[in-house]
Amino acid sequence: MASLLADAFAVEIGAKEPWPDNVSLYQPFEVGQILLPDFAACLGVKTYLSMCGLNYELVFKKNAEHMSPSGKVPFMHIGPFLISEFDPIVAFVNTKGFHLSSHLEETERGEMRAYMSLVDNVLLNAELYLSWCQEDVVTEVSRPRYGSVYPWPLNKVLSWKKYYEERRRLKAMGWAQKTLEEVCEEVKTCCQALSEKLDKNLYFFGDNPSELDALVYGHLYTLLTTVLPVSRFAEIIQEFDNLSQFVSRIDSKYHSKDLQR
Amino acid sequence: MESVQAKQPPTTTPEQQPQKLKPVHRMLLGFTGQEDRKIFNQIPAHVNKVHVDGLEHTKHDIVIKQVKDVLEAQSIGEICVRAHTAQSKLRKLDIFKDIQFFIDTSKGKQSGTNDYEVIFEVEERRLGGGIHGEVGTNDGAVRTAFKFLNLFGRAENVNMEYSYGTKMTSGSLMFSKPLFENPDILFRTGGYQHHGEYPWSGYRTIDRGLLADIQFPSRLGSHTLSCEGVWRELGCMNRTTAFAVREQAGHSLKYALKHIFARDHRDNNILPNKGTLFTCTQELAGVDDKVLGFVKHNMEFQAFKQLPLSTVFQLSLGGGIMKPLQSGTEVSIQDHFFLGGPLTLRGFNINAVGPSSDGNALGANAYWLGGLHLYTPLPFRIGKGGFDDHFRTHMFVNAGSLGNVNFDSNMKEDLQRLAETYRLSYGLGIVVRIGGLARLELNYCVPAQVRQGDSSNVGLQFGIGVTFS
Numbered sequence: 001m002a003s004l005l006a007d008a009f010a011v012e013i014g015a016k017e018p019w020p021d022n023v024s025l026y027q028p029f030e031v032g033q034i035l036l037p038d039f040a041a042c043l044g045v046k047t048y049l050s051m052c053g054l055n056y057e058l059v060f061k062k063n064a065e066h067m068s069p070s071g072k073v074p075f076m077h078i079g080p081f082l083i084s085e086f087d088p089i090v091a092f093v094n095t096k097g098f099h100l101s102s103h104l105e106e107t108e109r110g111e112m113r114a115y116m117s118l119v120d121n122v123l124l125n126a127e128l129y130l131s132w133c134q135e136d137v138v139t140e141v142s143r144p145r146y147g148s149v150y151p152w153p154l155n156k157v158l159s160w161k162k163y164y165e166e167r168r169r170l171k172a173m174g175w176a177q178k179t180l181e182e183v184c185e186e187v188k189t190c191c192q193a194l195s196e197k198l199d200k201n202l203y204f205f206g207d208n209p210s211e212l213d214a215l216v217y218g219h220l221y222t223l224l225t226t227v228l229p230v231s232r233f234a235e236i237i238q239e240f241d242n243l244s245q246f247v248s249r250i251d252s253k254y255h256s257k258d259l260q261r
Numbered sequence: 262m263e264s265v266q267a268k269q270p271p272t273t274t275p276e277q278q279p280q281k282l283k284p285v286h287r288m289l290l291g292f293t294g295q296e297d298r299k300i301f302n303q304i305p306a307h308v309n310k311v312h313v314d315g316l317e318h319t320k321h322d323i324v325i326k327q328v329k330d331v332l333e334a335q336s337i338g339e340i341c342v343r344a345h346t347a348q349s350k351l352r353k354l355d356i357f358k359d360i361q362f363f364i365d366t367s368k369g370k371q372s373g374t375n376d377y378e379v380i381f382e383v384e385e386r387r388l389g390g391g392i393h394g395e396v397g398t399n400d401g402a403v404r405t406a407f408k409f410l411n412l413f414g415r416a417e418n419v420n421m422e423y424s425y426g427t428k429m430t431s432g433s434l435m436f437s438k439p440l441f442e443n444p445d446i447l448f449r450t451g452g453y454q455h456h457g458e459y460p461w462s463g464y465r466t467i468d469r470g471l472l473a474d475i476q477f478p479s480r481l482g483s484h485t486l487s488c489e490g491v492w493r494e495l496g497c498m499n500r501t502t503a504f505a506v507r508e509q510a511g512h513s514l515k516y517a518l519k520h521i522f523a524r525d526h527r528d529n530n531i532l533p534n535k536g537t538l539f540t541c542t543q544e545l546a547g548v549d550d551k552v553l554g555f556v557k558h559n560m561e562f563q564a565f566k567q568l569p570l571s572t573v574f575q576l577s578l579g580g581g582i583m584k585p586l587q588s589g590t591e592v593s594i595q596d597h598f599f600l601g602g603p604l605t606l607r608g609f610n611i612n613a614v615g616p617s618s619d620g621n622a623l624g625a626n627a628y629w630l631g632g633l634h635l636y637t638p639l640p641f642r643i644g645k646g647g648f649d650d651h652f653r654t655h656m657f658v659n660a661g662s663l664g665n666v667n668f669d670s671n672m673k674e675d676l677q678r679l680a681e682t683y684r685l686s687y688g689l690g691i692v693v694r695i696g697g698l699a700r701l702e703l704n705y706c707v708p709a710q711v712r713q714g715d716s717s718n719v720g721l722q723f724g725i726g727v728t729f730s
Contacts, residue, residue, distance in 0.1 A: 063508075151550045
C-alpha cells in the first residue's frame with residue numbers, strides 16, 4: 001500500500017516537468033517474439049502516444065516482459081519513472097497536461113470507461129484464449145515464438161512454463177473452459193456494441209480521437225492482420241464494415257508506414 | 262573407560278611383551294617427549310596381518326587400499342603412525358560411524374617374536390546427516406543435510422541438503438564417489454537450486470544448475486575441475502532498483518568450465534599464526550548462445566609470519582580480471598567482481614565500491630586488493646585458560662580498486678587507471694574466532710581514500726564471515 005501512495009506522489013511531482021526528449025517505450029521483438037495479446041497492447045499505447053503528438057523512442061528487448069515493473073508490456077521509461085500498461089500510461093500522460101478526452105462530458109467519460117472495460121474483458125481475453133487455449137496456435141505459433149529468443153533448453157522450458165501460467169490464469173477467469181464457438185460469440189457481441197457506438201462517426205466520440213479509439217484500434221488491427229492457424233476472429237470483425245473502415249482510417253492517419261510482422 | 266598408563270618402554274626381550282595396547286593412537290599422542298618417540302621408533306616390529314572387522318556392505322577392495330600401508334611398518338612407532346593415517350583415510354570415506362584400531366601380538370604357528378597384528382574395528386553406517394549453522398559474510402544460514410551412504414559398497418554417497426538463510430535459500434542433491442578407491446580423489450555430480458538476494462545491487466536471482474566436478478590432490482595443492490550448466494533468472498528486488506540492473510532482468514543460460522587450485526598451509530583457517538594460502542580460479546564460460554563467452558581469473562594470496570612478543574604479521578594480496586572472448590557477449594552482473602566489506606576492504610560497505618548507478622553497485626570486470634595486518638594478543642586477560650586465545654587485536658591497512666578494463670582500445674590506460682584510483686583505509690579492532698567456524702571482527706575504520714560512487718563506513722564496522730583478507 002505504501003508503495004502505491006509513493007508512486008502516486010512521485011507521479012504528481014513529475015507532472016510539473018514538461019515532456020522530456022528521451023522517453024523510451026520497451027516491448028519484445030516484433031519480428032519473431034511478440035505474441036498476439038502483447039502486440040495489441042503495445043499497438044494501443046503507441047497509437048495513443050501518436051494521437052497525443054508525443055515523441056518516444058521504441059526499444060526492442062527480449063526481456064522487456066521481465067524488465068517491466070508489473071510484468072506486462074509495453075512499459076515506458078520516462079526520467080526516473082517506469083510505467084507499464086495502457087491505463088497507467090494514459091493516467092501519467094494526463095498528469096503531464098495532455099488530454100485526448102478533455103472535450104467529453106462526465107457521462108461520456110463514464111461511457112468511455114465502460115467501453116474500455118468491455119474491450120479489456122472481451123477482446124483481450126479472446127486474444128489470450130486464442131494464443132494459449134487453441135492447440136494449433138499454441139504449438140505452431142505461441143510456444144515457438146515465446147521461446148525463440150532463448151537458447152536450448154531454455155526455449156522449451158520457458159515456453160511450457162508460460163503456457164501453464166497463462167492457462168491457469170484463464171482457467172481462474174473462466175475462459176479456458178469455453179469452446180471456440182462461445183468465444184466467437186462473445187467477440188461478435190463486443191464488436192456489435194462497438195459498431196453501434198461508432199455508427200457513421202469518424203471516432204467513437206465525435207470528430208476527435210480518444211483513448212478508446214487507440215485501444216480499440218490496437219486490438220482490431222491485431223486481430224485483422226495477424227495470420228494464425230485459426231482466423232475466426234478476423235472474419236467476425238470483417239462483418240462489421242464501419243469497424244474495418246475505422247481501422248484503415250486510423251492506420252493511414254497515425255501509422256503511415258506499415259508495421260512489419 | 263580404559264585408562265592409558267605410561268609404561269616403561271618395552272625392552273627387546275619378547276617374553277616381556279606387554280598386553281594389548283588400546284587405543285594405541287591416544288597413547289602415542291599422549292607422549293610428546295622426543296625421547297619416547299625415538300625409543301618407539303627403534304623397537305623393530307613387523308606386521309603380519311591387518312584385520313578389518315565389521316564390514317558387511319562395504320566392498321573389500323576399497324578398505325584394503327586404505328589399510329594396506331600398515332603392512333610396511335618397521336617399528337612400533339611406525340605401526341602407530343601408519344595405523345593412524347589409515348584411520349583418517351577410512352574416516353574420509355564418510356561411511357563409518359566409528360573406527361578404532363588395536364595392535365596385538367601375532368598369535369599363530371608362523372609368527373615370530375616381533376610380529377604383530379593390527380585390528381581395525383569399524384561400524385558401518387548407511388544414513389547420515391544433521392543440522393548445522395553456516396556463516397557467510399554478514400549473513401547466516403541453517404543447513405539440514407540428509408545422506409544415503411555407501412550405496413554400492415565403495416563409498417558412493419548421495420547427499421541431500423537444504424539451506425535456509427538470511428540472504429539465500431538453497432537445496433541440492435549430490436552424488437559423490439571416491440575415484441580409484443582413493444578418498445582424496447572425489448567425483449561429484451548433481452543438481453541444485455539457489456535463491457539469493459543481493460541488496461547492494463538491488464536484485465534477486467534463482468539459479469538452477471547441474472554440476473559435475475572432480476577434486477584431486479597434487480604435490481603442490483588441491484585441484485578441482487568442474488563443469489556446470491546454470492539456468493539463471495534475475496529479478497529486481499523493488500521498484501527503486503537502478504535501471505542498469507533492471508535491464509538485465511530475465512532468464513539466461515550459463516555453462517562454465519572451472520579450475521580451482523588451492524594450497525592452504527596455514528596452521529588455522531580463522532586466526533592463523535603462520536603459513537601461507539594461495540588460491541587461483543580460472544573460469545571459461547559461455548552465456549546463452551555464445552559458447553565462448555568470457556574468461557575469468559581470480560587469485561588470492563595470504564602470508565602469515567610470527568614475530569616476537571606473540572604478534573603475527575599478515576600480508577594479503579588478491580586480484581581478478583575478466584575478458585569477453587566474443588564481442589557482444591553480455592556479461593551478467595552476477596559474474597562481475599565486487600569489492601568492499603567488513604572483512605576484505607574494511608571501511609567500505611559490502612560490495613559497495615566501484616561503478617554504481619542509483620545507489621546500486623554494478624561490479625566490474627577487474628579488481629585488486631591488498632592488506633597488511635598486525636595481530637597482537639589482547640592487552641588484558643578475560644576469562645580463564647585458553648579463552649583469550651580466540652581473541653586478538655589487530656591494526657590494518659587495506660587498499661584496493663575495482664574498475665572496468667576495456668580490452669579493445671585503451672587497455673593499458675584502463676589498467677593504469679585501475680592502479681591509480683585506489684581506495685585506502687586503515688584502522689584497528691578486535692578479531693574473534695568463533696568455534697573454529699567463523700571470524701568476527703569489530704573494527705574502527707578510517708576510509709582514507711574514497712572515490713565517487715563508493716559507499717564508505719567511517720567508524721565502527723562489524724563483520725562476521727569465513728573468508729577474509
